[in-house]
Amino acid sequence: MTPATLSPERQRGAPMPPMQPRVLILGYGNPGRQDDGLGPAASAQIEALGLPNVTAYENYQLNIEDALDVADHDVVWFIDAARSGPSPFAVEPIAPAASLEFTSHLVRPEAILAMAHQYYGAAPQAFLVGIRGYEFEFVEALTPAAADNLQRAVEMLKERLSASQPSAAS
């Protein structure tokens, strides 16, 4: 959390009622490449729920300015398609870690967290959700199996978002 986002009461250290954490959902991938659209689909479904204190964005891929949004939230869920790993999905807590790639077409969520921490002093609790996908051809639809995985992942997210303190699970 950046100092600028703290309310005057919290800056003074005054007793505060329990607060709902501000949650950011960042689903990314390409909906034009079949199951690569799992991240945006999850983000869209969460956004449609209209949950208080939950903001959901979708994008083709992560970009450096996402650090701004990340810094403004207490909990961040990065959601991507997974080409391997467990079905229907896996969740892991992630921490800031800078990296340098050979192309700007890849920015890792850990690098976004690192930028948010380094520049804005923000250290939100962060999780990476990998929803298992199976086909990645030029098709604008999820495979049935991936769509099932998506629903399971969204149910998990709904449960977590209803809780005041999310925790990692798989």
Added chain:
Amino acid sequence: MSDIHVDLGQDAPVRTSPGPRKIVIDPVTRVEGHGKVTIRLNEAGEVEQARFHIVEFRGFERFIQGRMYWEVPVIVQRLCGICPVSHHLCAAKAMDIVAGVDQVTPTADKMRRLMHYGQVLQSNAVNFFHLASPDLLLGFEAPVAQRNIIGVIEAFPEVGKWAIMIRKFGQQVIAATGGRRIHPRLCIPGGVNQNLSVESRDALRGDVDQIIRWCCDALELHKRFVHTHEELHATFASFPSNYMSLVGADGAMDLYDGTLKAIDATGAPIFEGVRPDQYRDYMIEEVRSWSYMKFPHIRSLGREDGWYRVGPLAQMNCCAFIGTPIAEAARKDFMAQAGGGLVHATLAYHWARVISMIHCAEVIKGLLFDDDLQGDDLVVTGDRRPEGVAIIEAPRGTLLHHYQVDDHDQVTMANLIVSTTNNNEAMNRSVTKVAIDDLTGHEITEGLLNHIEVAIRAYDPCLSCATHALGDMPLIVTLEDADGAVIATRVKE
């Protein structure tokens, strides 16, 4: 109809077989979008050639076939997560032609230009700050653990702010023109959907001067690197080459519209004044068995000599001048390093990229004070045509879209030549140069791997159409003997 299987992991030919047409790309390569470099030695153990293999969009062209032509400017944004706007605008320009419109209204033209220059500004900012600055400001040999944007921010705290805020400003320009920052929908064939609101205009006006100042500060910082590493800057991964870019009618840099100009390594014109619809008279797209990418080259020079470079370096070398004052002064300073000739240094891509950022910010400022952006005349109609070709200068260079549309308004043919394809041979040459300079023995050292990455970053190749499902995205370097047997492999995770 046929199956096409392309295995990028090997130098295998494209295979076809009967049956329904389906494009199958090696899953690991496609999904991870990794880059693979193969260095081949000759019998004397010297570097014979190096190749940079990456995935590119040929499958996407078939994805467009059968779509209604007016849908295409939106659909093509699926191509690239970094520059969807470039594809949106290029497709729209091509579909203007199909819609029978040769000239959109001033409001439509300026709205599109505003969006385009916002896109180029923010994309170049990502490349320069996030990708290039760790190498340039911290040094090629800095430890990998430190050579990243966080290391840059620690050493140069202001750079982090420039990176994020310039990028954010560009995104705000896109959102103001396209209705939203993601998947903007500004363009339709023959025009645009909206003008620029006064509220958006005023908000952007309030920020643009600061953006220009930050771009200028970035230029000065970069020039300090150049002036303290003159030999490295001039020679690293460098070679003389041809160049190609759009230029305006008066020879000025124009990233949105104009005609194609190509020059040789001395600066002599190869062709100029080439309209987009004439591209096949001047260019050939060659297919090679070992790569999924096409190898375009200049027809009159042939396969061996006709390759060229595109992008910010080519834009500087091809244009006669830049029509905005700060960028023009920076261009003159940039070209002075060549003593009257062309600048061939591969690392000069970065310098040129910062000048382009300044130019974009200046153009944006000019447009924000142009009342045409609040005009209400948004769309022109015309008589349908069967074909349209358009070219723009995307952040990484010349981008071409070519479509044929049938009487039912459905696309029957799409051909895209993207910037990374145009730079294909040049990237191979840069990697080869690094391998020749740095490879000793049969070991792929950390230093060699680093330098290969630095060379590739100058071009910032576009990978795999924004498809990057969870998983590593490594750079794999393989060393082969004269018979193709693998001597060594090293993976940069």
